[in-house]
Amino acid sequence: MNRVCCFGELLLRFSPVAGGEWIRQxxxxxxxxxxxxxxxTALSKWGVPVKYSTVLPENALTDDIVGYIIEKGIDPSGIVRFGQRIGTYYLPQGSDLKHAGVIYDRAHSGFSELTAGKVDWEAVLQGTGWLHVSAISPALSAEVAAACRELLAVASAKGITVSMDLNHRARLWQYGMDPTEVMPGLVEYCDVVMGNIWAANALLGIPVDEAIHAKGKPADYLAHALATSEAIQARFPRCTVVANTFRFDAPPSGLRYYTTLYTGGRQYVSPEFVTESVVDRVGSGDCFMAGLLYGLYNQHAPQAIVNFAAAAAFGKLQEIGDATGQSVADITGRVHTLTRVDSMDSVDSLDSV
Structure with missing residues (x-):
């Protein structure tokens, strides 16, 4: 059975209550x-065979983590052991990874010691038909970026489908190279790319309209998503699927969310979801990525794929923790029941799912 192999750094998230309450407690x-x-974790929950690949040290803490991964139904055979540390980060409860709340403590982790030639990627990819990576790994160092490119080249040579999440973590790109000098060389191996119009600009140099927020209408954002998707496919001919997400704050503490999927010369648009409050913002984009892979892996129709992925990401906003515990039934039910607040002409009916 061909598995999806997800490769990237495992991190422990410490989530203190803001204002020093964690000290008092x-x-x-x-x-x-x-x-x-x-x-x-999401793919395993939804019945897709999956393995995980990372670098972890040889110690008892890693043993506990590997046991946790196995309990989640994930094949841990892609995990390589070396180094001394597991990467961590601190994020006060309710904060967002993209803003100033995050404090990284991942320097000198085992994963950060990755270099080209250090891992047997043939062994890691054994039994794999799909490889998923993200832009977080190559942001760590030139050496890790070189290892990522080596992995993608091996996967490409083996005919493995490759997907890339264009996670843009500006605070991680600190080793003297602009992301646009690194990421295009990785995306050229990718069949599926997910991100947003701003990440495509920051990581790939795809033009972004600086006045897009001033326009501010859904139709403008959707038109920009289409242009960005077309530009990515024109520049990277191997890429056949491009997805974009849009997440906007809705004061005082809620948000609006919708997404697009471009494939076969057509853009498909999810419903627009709205919530008045958010429990935990971490992992929502990862949940969208998992939903996208779930639909593509199972060869669902494009509209069904983008609707499911958006509903999964939206549901994750109400869960505490990094990974989702939603079932397929939870998500498909939400597609039909959550409120739409904007009658965008370009959004297909929920009945198309």
Whole structure:
């Protein structure tokens, strides 16, 4: 059975209550995560055979984590052991990874010691028909980026489908190279690319309209998503699927969310979902990525794929922790019941799912 292999750094998230309450309580929740493991966890939950590949040290803490991964139904055979540390980060409860709330403590982790030639990628990819990676890994160092490119080249030579999440973590790109000098060389191996119009600009140099927020209408954002998708496919001919997400704050504490999928010369648009409050913003994009892979893996129709992926990501906003625990039934039910707040002409009916 061909598995989806998700490759990237496992991270422990420490999630303190803001304002120093974690000190007074002498407690701080810890979650096992990392973007690619979040994707793997969701896929396993939804019945897709999946393995996970990362680098972890040889110690008892790693043994506990591997046991956790196995309990989630994920094949851990892609995990390589070397180094001394597991990467961590601190994110106060309710904060967002893309903003100033995150404090990374991942320097000198085992994963950060990756270099080209250090891992037997043939062994890692054994039994794999799909490889999923993200832009977080090559943001760590030139050496890790070179290892990522080596992995993608091996996967490409083996005829493995490759997907890339264009996660843009500006605070990680600190080793003297602009993302646009690194990421195009990786995306050229990719069949599926997910991100948004701003990440495509920051990581790939795809033009972005600086006045897009001033226009501010859904139709303008959707037109931009189409142009960005077409530009990505023109530049990277191997890429046949491009997805874009749009997430906007809705004061005082809610948000609006919708997504697009471009394939076969047509753009498909999800319903627009709205919530007045958010429990945990971490992992929502990973959940969308997992939903996208779930639909593509099972060869669902494009409209059904983007609707399911958007509903999965939206549902994750109400879950504490890095990875989703939603079932397929939870998500498909939400597609039919959540409120739409904008009658965008370009959004297909929910009845098309």
């Amino acid at each position: 002498a407690a701080m929740p810890v979650f096992v995560g990392g973007a690619e493991l979040n994707v793997a």
